[in-house]
Amino acid sequence: MSDATGALVLVxxxxxxxxxxxxxxxxxxxxxxTRRTRALLTHAGIPAGGRLRAxxxxxxxxxxxxxxDAVRAGRRVAYVTDAGMPGISDPGSRLVRACLDADLAxxxxxxxxxxxxxxxxxxxxxxRFVFEGFLPRRGVARRRRVDALVGETRTVVLxxxxxxxxxxxxxxxxxxxxxxxxxxxxxxxKVFEEVWRGSLDAAVAHLSEREPRGEHVLVLAPAPxxxxxxxxxxDAHVAxxxxxxxxxxxxxxxxxxDLDVPRRRTYDAAVRLARARRExx
Numbered sequence: 001m002s003d004a005t006g007a008l009v010l011v012x013x014x015x016x017x018x019x020x021x022x023x024x025x026x027x028x029x030x031x032x033x034t035r036r037t038r039a040l041l042t043h044a045g046i047p048a049g050g051r052l053r054a055x056x057x058x059x060x061x062x063x064x065x066x067x068x069d070a071v072r073a074g075r076r077v078a079y080v081t082d083a084g085m086p087g088i089s090d091p092g093s094r095l096v097r098a099c100l101d102a103d104l105a106x107x108x109x110x111x112x113x114x115x116x117x118x119x120x121x122x123x124x125x126x127x128r129f130v131f132e133g134f135l136p137r138r139g140v141a142r143r144r145r146v147d148a149l150v151g152e153t154r155t156v157v158l159x160x161x162x163x164x165x166x167x168x169x170x171x172x173x174x175x176x177x178x179x180x181x182x183x184x185x186x187x188x189x190k191v192f193e194e195v196w197r198g199s200l201d202a203a204v205a206h207l208s209e210r211e212p213r214g215e216h217v218l219v220l221a222p223a224p225x226x227x228x229x230x231x232x233x234x235d236a237h238v239a240x241x242x243x244x245x246x247x248x249x250x251x252x253x254x255x256x257x258d259l260d261v262p263r264r265r266t267y268d269a270a271v272r273l274a275r276a277r278r279e280x281x
Contacts, residue, residue: 006074008067008099010092012085012111016189018043020112026078028070030055030063032091033082040080055079060091064098071104084114089133089159114188115157118217121195122155122183125222129155135168146175149220156220162212169207172220173200181221186214229259231269238269248274 014020021044031037034052041048055063070077079086079095085108086092099106115131132149135158136142149156149172160168169182178201185195196206229237237259241251252267259266 005105006071007076007105007107008071008095009076009078009107009109010086010096011078011080011109012113013037013040013080013083014189015083015112015114015117016187016193017112020189022109022111024078024107024109025076027051027075028053028077030067030077030079030095032056032080032086036082037080055091055095057091060094064095067095068098068102068104071099072102078109084112085110088113088115088131112189114159114185114215114217117188118183118185118195118219119155119157121185122219122221123197124155124181124183124219126155128153129157132156132158134159134161137164146171149223150175151223151226152220153222153225155222156218158218158220160216160218162214162216165212165216165218166204166207169200169203169218172218173204176200176220176223180223183219185217185219186212188217226260229261234259234261234266234269235273238266239273242270242274242277 009024009026011024012022018040021040023044023046029037029041029048029051030053032055034054038048038052053063053066055067067077067079079092081090081092084090087096096106119126119129130152132145135145158168165184169184172180172182178199180200181198182200182203183195183197184203184207185193187193196203198206234255237255238251241254242248246254248267248270252263252270255261255266255270256263
């Protein structure tokens with residue numbers, strides 16, 4: 001048993017290379033898949049004994065109850081998922097919230113991250129990025145998420161399963177345009193690690209040439225800056241907004257937001273066009 005104060009300890013596990021494990025003392029090991037975790041512990045020379053408990057997406061709520069009880073009793077409970085950091089597109093966040101709500105300690109053993117590994121390898125800007133995780137599989141929720149990426153000015157990191165990666169990249173090409181750059185990483189930290197870089201158009205062809213294997217990380221380059229709207233474009237949008245019955249002020253606000261131009265510019269156009277409409281009768 002450990003002498004340390006009770007805590008939930010999130011332990012990042014290898015995403016490929018088993019040598020990347022950073023163990024820390026624990027009384028109980030809760031795992032997304034006890035079979036995979038037992039093999040990992042064996043590789044690291046850590047006896048599993050009777051300390052392994054299964055906590056996965058289907059029983060996380062119930063698992064949180066006994067983890068809180070164990071930590072409150074002074075035990076150190078390590079939580080590991082199949083690969084990478086628990087809680088990042090994996091179970092774990094509910095356990096953290098339950099312990100924090102109970103005013104119990106939560107620690108993290110940092111380690112491998114597919115998100116940061118792929119981001120660093122992509123060659124795209126890393127100062128600002130957004131992690132989208134797995135996109136919804138279908139429907140309105142998926143369309144909205146994809147549409148939001150069209151004008152995203154930060155680098156975007158997504159996860160995708162091998163059976164859906166071609167469809168996802170094809171959909172991104174249709175929404176973001178064929179020339180938007182993307183990096184596709186697979187088998188990260190493993191012997192056959194591969195990072196492919198190119199346009200979305202070329203990416204569809206690349207993926208279609210082979211049977212995708214392994215989890216994929218897609219890193220989408222930031223959207224190029226939007227060219228400044230011309231006076232004609234501003235006038236056309238403002239005129240359309242006024243025709244809908246909007247006031248000059250509301251029309252100016254909407255067009256300024258939609259075209260990303262100064263509101264003073266759109267307001268001047270709205271006042272001018274509204275006056276011209278009145279003069280025409």
